[in-house]
Amino acid sequence: MRLDDYLTRLDSEHKIIHAVQGEYAPTLAARMALEQLRLGDQGCALQLHAPASAALPISLVLNTYSTEARLLRALGIGCADDLSRRVRQALDTLLQPSADWRTAWSALQEPRRQYQDRSAAFPHSLDQSASLALLPAQRNFPAETGSFLTAAVLFARDEANGITHAGIYRIGILGPRTATVHFLPGSDGERIFQRYRQREEPLPVHIALGVPASLLVAAAAPLPPQLDEISFAQWLGGPLPLVSMAGAEIPADAQIVLSGFLHPTEQQRESPFGNHTGYYTEPRPCPVFHLERMWLKARPVCQGIVTGRPPTESHVLGGVVERMLAPLLNHRLPGIVDFRFLPWGMYHGAALILLKPGTDVADILPLLRRLKPFVRSRLLVFVVSHDGLHWPPWQTALAGLDCQRGISLHDGCLVVNATGSASNGRALSTQRQKLLEQMRQKSVEFAFAWHGQQRRIAFCFASSFADARQAVEDSSPLAPDVVVVLSPHHRGGDDTTLFWRALNNVELSQGLCRVGDTLMLNALDTQPPRQPIPLW
Structure with missing residues (x-):
């Protein structure tokens, strides 16, 4: 579904808050968007219209797909189970489990193309007068010194196989006709760019704003490099009319x-950006995009996404991708029944994986x-459900964890094997709670995760790791099985926020140690500490 058509439907249901750009400070608009998103189905999208004095009537919309139900509706899909069922049905055409991840993904392709005339698709175009200053770029958090396009889909043709790849990359505005492009290491965009860079040739690219929902999901999905996002988007959401631009295929919608x-060869430092990690990014050199031409609808809409602690719109997108990945993963590895990304670690590949018994x-x-979805995973938790697809709360599933033998480090990933059938942790006692409460007198405070779930996992708030370690040694053998050490100023946060902070701060190769029977994770703030974003 086209973005403007979807917004018309949303507006008819009174689910859009309308305002004029400049009516709210940029950071206030971002905060309003997050507050509306956390209202779930009762929340609204926020559409900021161009003021009457604007050279072009380009509006900015936030919270477009603030819930899974809204995103699925834009895809023409009833519910998440329907999406998983469609994937399984497509995989059934392969007849047998695949030894090839690419082969499994190839079942989710609709390669037929429909083309439109470029001037009909985009009635307005600018060349000499084209300027990035015409766009309603975002500045979401107070310490951001630049403005960004946060839902931009970059298209680049891979000359090695003739495929036009599409990916969501952060665009940082530098000036009227230049911007940084933030490629993730190992992404298709970076891989294609490096080939051109080695030959010292410019890479032609096209950056699309306000794309249909199917293409936004496809650009976020971890497709193998031999497959293209447009074919997947068409399988997911129906035909996508295309226009041809400099050999690349671009969505006409x-x-x-x-x-x-x-x-x-040109690089510029990206401005600090309030990222999904909960901290501002460190400025680093990025490739520079040079604008040559702009193509526009009559009254275009620029879509944006506000990052931050979960849940956010990015997590909604990730959740839909997850429901597609689950049957693919089961097809490739039949021992895996299902999986769930953990929201506080989704963008680090943190996942709970449900295995078949045995x-x-x-x-x-x-x-x-x-x-691809798990190459950079920082945490994988494996559990077994003995009654089919029943999902235990993952913290309850840890009842089967042997902390001595069930936690290991695998190529930078913390692997938690909780597939035991019963708790083999140390005996529980009210003495454990009383002893840890006494630690407050030593300027070290413990808080049990998940309302004291089995007293096995605790946060420790301490000024130094040495203080926390000493407290654990003093409380042995009643110390918790796992202790996550955080800086004192994080005290009082909810469990999701605390684990979100920890997963982004801990250096897994150096931050793990055992003290007696307790595993300790050092998630203290780095020195010098990174600047956290506001917890809106």
């Missing part, structure tokens, strides 16, 4: 397209870590 190139974690882990 995009609201705005920025055509230009990435300079092969499946050995050691057998599937090496192959699992080679699959």
Whole structure:
């Protein structure tokens, strides 16, 4: 569904708050968007219209797909189970489990193309007068010194196989006709750009804003490099009319397209950005995009996403991708029944993985870590459900964890094997609670996760790791099985926020140690500490 058509439907249901750009400070608009998102189905999208004095009537919309139900509706899908069922039905055409991740994904392709005339698709175009200053770029958090396009889909043609790849990359505005492009290491965009960079040739690219929901999901999905996002988007949401631009295929239903190139050698530092990690990014050199032409609808809409602690719109997108990945993962590794990304670690590949009884974690882990969604995973928790697809709360599933033998480090990933059938942790006692309460007198405070779930996992708030370690040694053998050490100023946060902070701060290769029977994770703030974003 086109973005403008979807917004019309949302507006008819009184689910859009309308305002004028400049009526709210940029950071206030971001805060309002997050507050509305956390209202769930009762929340609204926020559409900021261009003021009457604007050179072009380009509006900015936030919270477009603030719930899973809204995103699925934009895809023409009834519910998440329907989406998983469609994937399974497509995989059934392959007849047998695949030894090839690419082969499994190839079942989710609709390669037929429909093309439109470029001038009909985009009635307005600007060349010499094209300027990034015409766009309603975002500045979401107070310490951001630049403005960004946060839901931009970059299209680049891979000359090695002729495929036009599409990916969501952060665009940082530098000036009227230049911007940084933030490629993730190992992404298709970076891989294609590096080939051109080695030859010192500019890479032609097109940046689409306000794309249909199916293409936004496809651009976020971990497709193998031999497959293209447009074919997957068409399988997911139906035909996508295309236009051809400089050999690349661009969606005709995009609201705005920025055509230009990435300079092969020029780099500029990206401004600090309030990221999903909960901290501002450290400025680092990024390739520079040079704008040559803009293509626009009559009254274009620029979509934006506000990052921050979960839940956010990014997590909604990730959740829909997860429901597609689950049957693919089961097809590739039949020992895996299902999986869930943990919201506080979704963008680090943190996941809870449900195994069939009798499946050995050691057998599937090496192959699992080679699959694109889990290559950079920082935490994988394996559990067994003995009654089919029943999902235990993952903290309850840890009842089967042997902390001495069930926690290991695998190529930078913390692997938690909780597939035991019963708790083999140390005996519980009210003495454990009383002893840890006494630690407050030593300027070290403990708080049990998940309302004291089995007294096995605790947060420790201490000024130094040495203080926390001493407190654990003093409380042995009643110390918790797992202690996550955080700085005192994080005290009082909810469990999701605390684990979100910890997963982004802990250096797994150096931050793990055992003290007696207790595993300790050092998630203290780095020195010098990174600047956290506000917890809106």
